[in-house]
Amino acid sequence: MSSSTKQGYKTVFDIPREEYQAPGHGLCAGCTAGTIVRLLLKVAGPNTIVVNATGCVEVSTTTFPYTSWKVSYIHVAFENTAAVASGIEAAIKILKQKGVIDPNKQMNIIALAGDGGTADIGIQALSGMLERGHKVMYVMYDNEAYMNTGIQRSGATPKLAWTTTTPVGKVLKGKLQIKKPMAEIVAAHRIPYVATANPAYFLDMMNKFRRGLEVEGPSFIHVIQPCTTGWRFDPRLGIKIARLATETAMWINWELDHDEFRVTVPVPKRKHVKHYIRLQGRFNHLTDADIEEIQKMVDKEVERINKMVGKEIIGPVVE
Amino acid sequence: MEKDLWIRIPLSSNYAAAHAVKDVDVDVVAAYPITPQTTVVEKIAEFIANGELNAEMIHVESEHSALSACIGASAAGARVFTATSAQGLELMHEMLHIASGLRLPIVMSIAARALSAPLSIWGDYSDVMNTRDSSWITIIASTAQEVYDSIIQAYKVAENPDVLLPVMVAYDGFTMSHTYEPVYVAKDRSIILDYVPKKRPSWNVLDVEKPITMGVVANPDWYYEFKYQQVVAMEKSPEVLKEAFQEFEKRFGRRYGFIETYNLENSKIGILTYGGLYGTVIEAIDYMKKMGMNVAAIRLRVFRPFPYEELLKAIKNLEALIVIDRAISFGATLEGPVAMELATMAYKKGLDIALHSYIASIGQRAVTEEDVIAIVKNTVALLEKGVKVTEKSIYWGVRL
Ligand SMILES: Cc1ncc(C[n+]2csc(CCOP(=O)(O)OP(=O)(O)O)c2C)c(N)n1
Ligand code: SF4
Numbered sequence: 001m002s003s004s005t006k007q008g009y010k011t012v013f014d015i016p017r018e019e020y021q022a023p024g025h026g027l028c029a030g031c032t033a034g035t036i037v038r039l040l041l042k043v044a045g046p047n048t049i050v051v052n053a054t055g056c057v058e059v060s061t062t063t064f065p066y067t068s069w070k071v072s073y074i075h076v077a078f079e080n081t082a083a084v085a086s087g088i089e090a091a092i093k094i095l096k097q098k099g100v101i102d103p104n105k106q107m108n109i110i111a112l113a114g115d116g117g118t119a120d121i122g123i124q125a126l127s128g129m130l131e132r133g134h135k136v137m138y139v140m141y142d143n144e145a146y147m148n149t150g151i152q153r154s155g156a157t158p159k160l161a162w163t164t165t166t167p168v169g170k171v172l173k174g175k176l177q178i179k180k181p182m183a184e185i186v187a188a189h190r191i192p193y194v195a196t197a198n199p200a201y202f203l204d205m206m207n208k209f210r211r212g213l214e215v216e217g218p219s220f221i222h223v224i225q226p227c228t229t230g231w232r233f234d235p236r237l238g239i240k241i242a243r244l245a246t247e248t249a250m251w252i253n254w255e256l257d258h259d260e261f262r263v264t265v266p267v268p269k270r271k272h273v274k275h276y277i278r279l280q281g282r283f284n285h286l287t288d289a290d291i292e293e294i295q296k297m298v299d300k301e302v303e304r305i306n307k308m309v310g311k312e313i314i315g316p317v318v319e
Numbered sequence: 320m321e322k323d324l325w326i327r328i329p330l331s332s333n334y335a336a337a338h339a340v341k342d343v344d345v346d347v348v349a350a351y352p353i354t355p356q357t358t359v360v361e362k363i364a365e366f367i368a369n370g371e372l373n374a375e376m377i378h379v380e381s382e383h384s385a386l387s388a389c390i391g392a393s394a395a396g397a398r399v400f401t402a403t404s405a406q407g408l409e410l411m412h413e414m415l416h417i418a419s420g421l422r423l424p425i426v427m428s429i430a431a432r433a434l435s436a437p438l439s440i441w442g443d444y445s446d447v448m449n450t451r452d453s454s455w456i457t458i459i460a461s462t463a464q465e466v467y468d469s470i471i472q473a474y475k476v477a478e479n480p481d482v483l484l485p486v487m488v489a490y491d492g493f494t495m496s497h498t499y500e501p502v503y504v505a506k507d508r509s510i511i512l513d514y515v516p517k518k519r520p521s522w523n524v525l526d527v528e529k530p531i532t533m534g535v536v537a538n539p540d541w542y543y544e545f546k547y548q549q550v551v552a553m554e555k556s557p558e559v560l561k562e563a564f565q566e567f568e569k570r571f572g573r574r575y576g577f578i579e580t581y582n583l584e585n586s587k588i589g590i591l592t593y594g595g596l597y598g599t600v601i602e603a604i605d606y607m608k609k610m611g612m613n614v615a616a617i618r619l620r621v622f623r624p625f626p627y628e629e630l631l632k633a634i635k636n637l638e639a640l641i642v643i644d645r646a647i648s649f650g651a652t653l654e655g656p657v658a659m660e661l662a663t664m665a666y667k668k669g670l671d672i673a674l675h676s677y678i679a680s681i682g683q684r685a686v687t688e689e690d691v692i693a694i695v696k697n698t699v700a701l702l703e704k705g706v707k708v709t710e711k712s713i714y715w716g717v718r719l
Contacts, residue, residue: 047527051391064541067532072525074394075534076387076417083384087349087391087399088525090375094346095397098373107527125387128380 008207015206016042020070026060030228030235032242033057033141035199040110040139043209046071048108051085053117054078056148056227057141079121082129085111085136108213111138115156116146119182130189130218137212137219140182143227151230155180158250159297160290161282163230168285178297183222187256193219195255195264200243204253204264211257224251232281244276249302249314250294263309269318273298321572324510325503332495335463335502336402336428336488337362339470341372342508343515346397349377349388351407354440355492356430359402382407386414386425393423394533396524398474398517401425404492405432408446412453418485419454419549421533424477424522425485427455428470430496431594431645433682441683442492444594447622448646448656454549456486456556457623459593461579463500465620466490468573474515475563481555483522491595493683503573514570553624560621577626579618580633582608586615588695589634592643593619593657596679596686600643603691614695625660631668634661639673641698643691644712645680654678654712662708673702676712684716 009015020041027034033056041048048071052058058075061068076084089109096103111129113122118140129136145163146152153163158179162168166175187194192215197205205223212219226233226241233241245251246265250273253265273295277283286294295317302314330338336359340348348367350360366372375392379385382403389399403411408429418425431447433439447457456476460466466488473486490496505511523531537545560577568574581601583589590600597618604614617633617640619626634640644655653659658676665672675698680686694715701709 046530049395049525049527059536062532062535064535064537067535069532070530072527072530073532073534074391074525076390076421077413080384080387080414083379083387084391084394086377086379086384087347087388087393088395089391090347090349090377090388091392091395091397091399094373094375095395098346100396105527124380125384128384131380132378 008210009203016045018042018045020044020046020048022068022070024066025068026063027056028229028235030238031056032199032226032238033143035239036141036205036223036225037112039199039202039206040209041071043206044071044108044110044213047106048072048110049074049088051076051081051088051109051111053081053113053122054148055114055117056143057112057114059148078117080125081111081113081117081122082125082136082138085109085138086129086132086134089134089136109136111136113140114147115140115142115144115182116154119155119180127189130186130191130220133217135217137209137221139209140220140222141225142222143225143230144179145227145230147227147230156182160286160294162285163282173285173290183220186220191218191220192216193255193257195221196251196253197221197223198242198246198251198253199223199225200239201246201253201265208255211255230282232284233279237279241276241279244271244279247271248273248276249298250276252301252305252314254305261308263305263313266313268315270302270315272317272319324506326506327501327503329499330463330502330504331358331497331499332460332463332466332490333358333430333497334362335467336470337366338504339467340400341366342505342511343398343471343474344508344512344517345372345374345400347375347377347389347392347399348401349379349385349392349399350401350403351379351382351385353382353404353407355432355442355496356402356404356407358496359428359430382410383414386411386418389425390414390418390421390423393425394421394525396520399425400427402428402430404430405434405446408450409434412450415450415453415455420545422483422522422552423485424474424483426470426473426477427485427487428466429487429489430492431489432492439682442494443681443683444489444645445647447487447489448648450487451623451656454484454553455623456484458486458488458621459619460488460490461593461595461597461618463495464502464573465575466495467502467504468567468575471511471515472563472567472575476556476559478521479559480521482552482559484549484552484556489594494595510570514567556624557626575620577621577629578633579620581616582613583615583633585613587613587638588641588698589615589617589637590641590643590691590695591617591619591657591661592645593622594645596643596645599686599688600691603688606688607692607695612695619657622657627664630661630664634672635670637672639675639698639702641675641677641694643677643679643694647678647681653709658712673707675701675709677715678712679715686716690715
């Protein structure tokens, strides 16, 4: 099976003009989750059912009697998005078979959840869904903390980041543990398609959404999502910070399409992580030495990825 | 009842539940095994494997996901089913409220079982009583036949546009889930589907042609009205339940109500209970009759909505009512959950009736006919001493 992400969206003019996310949501100004969801729906189109976990996206788009969703949408709870999506997928399958729903109707079932709803409380339901092989595309938007409840640490919070439950004090300086490698945990389930994406590389991200919807069986797209409120940056910097995440290799855009692994956004000349870190208030407390520690972690990860690809797809740090 | 439409086979209540699921042509089943419910799941899997039921079975990784998947499938317009017991029902608890809040006509059977800790796999109604305020219509069956019939009736009520609430059908773990009784099941499920037709979904569904948003955020300006709608649905449900029971009787000849009574006419003392224990009480009453003592039995079949009118009619001429509860509401005024309902009712209606609350069969501690007779004797002695309402519930059979 060959990956088809190269086709599809090549330029900005390929992006559908139709909007399925209505204007007027309540996300924070500058929130990149809005960008991700809007582009996701453009890829998916109208024949879509979205299952959304409790979190920022849900609370800010469904305040009764208003809704931002022009496609069918359901929110049930924080931890069970994958299970609810499994039920919807199973229902549609059998209702098509019984002729209640037009069997030729193509429908996308998309599960959408934050890092908390995916990597922590929702991981059991997600694992169950992946193992059972439901044809659902699961999109995890990763703002690296529980933002809806006010910036508490999650399993996806990076090491040394400040959050309200990993405060910076005299003894402790932010989160002690490393970020949970969610996409790799998902990949270990041997599902057809797993990818990491970044809204700053929106064509790459959209092509991944497209591929995720197209494969038979479950797919998982892990999208980094800079959060102005939780990461403490000026609202106009969201996409810039997202781009820096990839340029510094703090975030690597890759895909695993069946057995084929590739880095979809090569970075021949890497920037030092300080460019990414120094723009964010959540890392304000870090000393140069702390940043060097993070740089070493990233260097090791780059080495590992390059080895997997078999060539230097991500280059050395060039200031 | 037209005999040739039915076959009479020995079934446990668990198997009776599975047969009902097959005969109402459920589309999606999501369930997770737990003793003593497990054989429901196994039997349904067998029906699907044999092609007797064409349904998607989702082998979920937990009860939380079982009910979540049912919520998703029901929201997509499928007829769905799940079954559980005890810890499974507790793990579903959050979803119980969401299922009813989203107004999805999910049907679930419960082989009622004691709650941990300490771990007990045996039958009592702690699990069911814990769901009291989750806005599920709750039926407690006392025979395997009734389990089969009630699950069929449950779909008719749940899917009624005036109701749209989920329904649970409970029965005793082990004493019913694992013992066999002769049960009439439909030879051909078309007669059942005539009674519960699978029309276009009567509830709001996730349709890509007509997009809707389900599971919204409701601010203080709106939340209360949503909950009040559930109150209204519960208030409308007795009428719908009654019609469902009457139509069932007209078509199939088997008669069910909100409550059941036995030997009510000549009695001054009544015993109210639920589930399989009712059978034991009836035996005890027949025995007491022979001893020249007339005692009535009342069985609570529908717990939610609470059958106020019917119970009032049944108890208004009694001098004393014994309520045998099979769950404990720790720290309550009367720790028998159903006794508490009766106390409220008696007070509201100014009934001059003595009310004695007993707790029994906790963790399936045996309750025999002799126990029932002893409970009656104990009550008579209390009445002679002028005890009108038991100060606390009486824990029958516990070693102090
Ligand atoms: C069972 C349960 N526990 C806790 C909560 C409270 N809660 C709601 S959203 C949330 C955090 C969401 O974090 P994440 O999934 O990362 O999404 P984000 O808000 O960042 O978009 C929490 C803790 C809940 N809704 N349900
Ligand atoms: S808190 Fe963060 S993720 Fe949530 S809406 Fe605001 S910017 Fe977006």
